Amino acid sequence: MRRRLGRECLYVPSCRLGLYVALRHWCPPGGRVLMSPVNDDVIMFVVLAAGLRPVQAPLNASDGSIDPAAVPESHWRGLSAVLTTNLYGNPDPAPELRARCDALGIPLIEDAAHAIGSTVAGRAVGTFGDAAVFSLSKHVGAKTGGFVAVADPALVPELTAARDALLAPSRLTAELAYALRPYAEAGVRGLRLVRAARSLLRAVGAEERPGIRMELRPGELKEALADGRGLGGFDSWVRVDMHRYRLTPGRARLRRTERLLSGLDPLLAAHRAGTERLLATRWAAPSSQGRPLFRVPLLVADRDAAVAALARRRITTGYLYDPPLDVYAGDLFTDASPRPGPAAWFARHALPADPLRARQVISVLDELRAEPALPPGHGGD
Numbered sequence: 001m002r003r004r005l006g007r008e009c010l011y012v013p014s015c016r017l018g019l020y021v022a023l024r025h026w027c028p029p030g031g032r033v034l035m036s037p038v039n040d041d042v043i044m045f046v047v048l049a050a051g052l053r054p055v056q057a058p059l060n061a062s063d064g065s066i067d068p069a070a071v072p073e074s075h076w077r078g079l080s081a082v083l084t085t086n087l088y089g090n091p092d093p094a095p096e097l098r099a100r101c102d103a104l105g106i107p108l109i110e111d112a113a114h115a116i117g118s119t120v121a122g123r124a125v126g127t128f129g130d131a132a133v134f135s136l137s138k139h140v141g142a143k144t145g146g147f148v149a150v151a152d153p154a155l156v157p158e159l160t161a162a163r164d165a166l167l168a169p170s171r172l173t174a175e176l177a178y179a180l181r182p183y184a185e186a187g188v189r190g191l192r193l194v195r196a197a198r199s200l201l202r203a204v205g206a207e208e209r210p211g212i213r214m215e216l217r218p219g220e221l222k223e224a225l226a227d228g229r230g231l232g233g234f235d236s237w238v239r240v241d242m243h244r245y246r247l248t249p250g251r252a253r254l255r256r257t258e259r260l261l262s263g264l265d266p267l268l269a270a271h272r273a274g275t276e277r278l279l280a281t282r283w284a285a286p287s288s289q290g291r292p293l294f295r296v297p298l299l300v301a302d303r304d305a306a307v308a309a310l311a312r313r314r315i316t317t318g319y320l321y322d323p324p325l326d327v328y329a330g331d332l333f334t335d336a337s338p339r340p341g342p343a344a345w346f347a348r349h350a351l352p353a354d355p356l357r358a359r360q361v362i363s364v365l366d367e368l369r370a371e372p373a374l375p376p377g378h379g380g381d
Contacts, residue, residue, distance in 0.1 A: 008153040014245035015113045015135035015146040021162050022131040023050035026107040031080025037324035037343045038064045039085050044325050049234035054334040056326040061342035061375050062285040063090045070339050084110045089293035091120035094128035114294040117268040138294050142257040170248040208240045212320045268292040274355025283372045295352035301371040309368045322347040349373035
């Protein structure tokens, strides 16, 4: 990744831990961070754990990217940092955000979890910010690991020490479970037991999200904010879907991650081909071609009906972020977007389609006769 990006890169056991390290390093305590409201709730809890106040940005309804022109000047002046999302691999307008951050003297931090291989203005996502954090759980499929890419290589020792202070020791049982997981998952899929397995997880309390968003638990969250214990105080929120996000990686994890990462180029080519196929459909918003999107956000009038139809064909629709974070968390825990309408519309209609299953997704939507969602101002709700 150092060769790909031309930047020094530091391995971290998860993207969320890498974001926490970056936010703590570049942002003063109590600072305000502009971020997207259409984002994983885990990321909001990482911002809160870092002692910072999330400020929700206005978005473009067509692709969920941050709209810098719609951010009021009063918001810009009070910020300590900007955190991009690059949702599903569609890049945020990094050149404009970089220029704004430079003018304000604040850092730009890129969350590039979905965006390995994406470019904007002829440059790779992850090369605009003071730091960029990538995930190896998404395109690479390692289900563990990530890295922080930094503009200033002299900071690597300090960031390494900050990372190491947060790591939990490696455990043999965790390594064995990780090594066996691909075989167990393949067996479940082969026996068509996916639905039964999810039901069992819910029954024993191991399925942590009853819906799209995790339970907020506002009373406990207020206590965590008041305690100011950093990541430890927010662990029950930050660990959701990845309890070993701080685990020191053992040999099994590193070897499998390295093997999967070695096949990144053909994988990106497959994502790019599937992306092109999905972008040619009537449900796709106008978009520049050529990016290997992690998911392609198709805009469907009845998104929930489409999700159900895909599930009947054993196509799971993950990475939904509805409602937006300011609706989910309320003004006690975040500053609302000054223009919430486009984010709410996008969150309600976006159907993140896996490019590697493009043909099956298109077939299901055709059979359903799914109607495309019309954007606000063009007859859309």
